[in-house]
Amino acid sequence: MRLLIVDDHTMVLDLMSALFASEKDIDVSTAATYESALKTIETNNPFDLILLDFSMPGLVGLEGVSTVLKQARGCPVALMSGVANRDVAKLALEAGAVGFIPKTMQAKSLINAVRFMASGEVYVPNDFMNAPIDERREHPLARNLSEREYQVLKGLCKGLANKEIARDLELQEVTIKLHMKNLCRKIGANNRTHAAMIARDAGLF
Template identity: 60%
Template sequence: MRVLVIDDHTMVLDMISSLLANETDMDVAVATDFPTALELLNTGRPYDLTLLDFSMPGMVGLEGLAAAINVSQGKPVAIMSGVASKETAVEAINAGAAGFVPKTMHAKSLVSAVRFMASGEIFLPTAFMETTGEKAEIHPIIKDFTQREREVLEGVCRGLSNKEIARELDLREVTIKLHMKNLSRKIGANNRTHAAMIARNAGLFTP
């Protein structure tokens, strides 16, 4: 998997690129300015995913995103930010971004998100959407869920196993199973596959 990480902050760039490079199947390239990023995207073999800092010089917000998508050879481009609002994240998704990645994201979660987006899915973290500014409107199906139950269901919808969800949330697998049992009861699901189907049919955690 080829990943391009673009950020003008060297420390952030080094941290993210080093984290991803530790994955044996990831080949990571970097760029510290927007013109170089566009050149890399437009030449040679395409990158499976591009992570683009939303506020870097030369980006001009959604215009920069559109320019990157235009030369990405049909591959996904996701936005990273440490300061963007919930509204900006939604606007980026609507403009064609493959996802929105907060720079405060846990390392294991970031790796999972990269794999998720590279596979063609849209990533928009529930926790960020509900803690940034005003709360996002909660779908009626999960209005009685705890935050953890929402995170577990999101993981299930992303195709993660209980063990993978536990690792991502830094919890024990038995705890994930308990959350799964409780959330399944709340939505009338017979098992985790049924829970994912109900969530997807309701338009949750899907593109």
């Protein structure tokens, strides 16, 4: 099996490459940028499967996914992400992707999923697609936040800068600043540092 892994995070790329390279029948290629992925696909296709990180510079949402699908010329493409939701997964499948893999998936399950998709099947974890959407709204601090405001606050509590949050959520930095302003108002925070303190003290994350 020929597998191409595309991810701009070096640690993720190295770990996944080592994981699949340990399988005797899997030949692993990697690409650390969207542009190099397109070039690799053009010069080294056909692959049996392309694993594509949904959140990386140059790949603009589903439009970027469509470009990869077109470049792949029929080679199966699956998305992987740590931030995308089920709506993104559904749209990707409708666009022609053969699967969606959360980055939280365990190693053995990941290998099995890759083999499944490379054999021509479509794969999306049932627990990901069927998990309750609004579980986090049980927390009183999160009830009045929009989904985006909640995601921005979560990134803030991870210590991410606005630019990093914007990249992870595929948004413009100015949009993140607007969400930050709104969520601070809703939870009674004076600034982003205060907002993170309030969220942590309340046990939201």
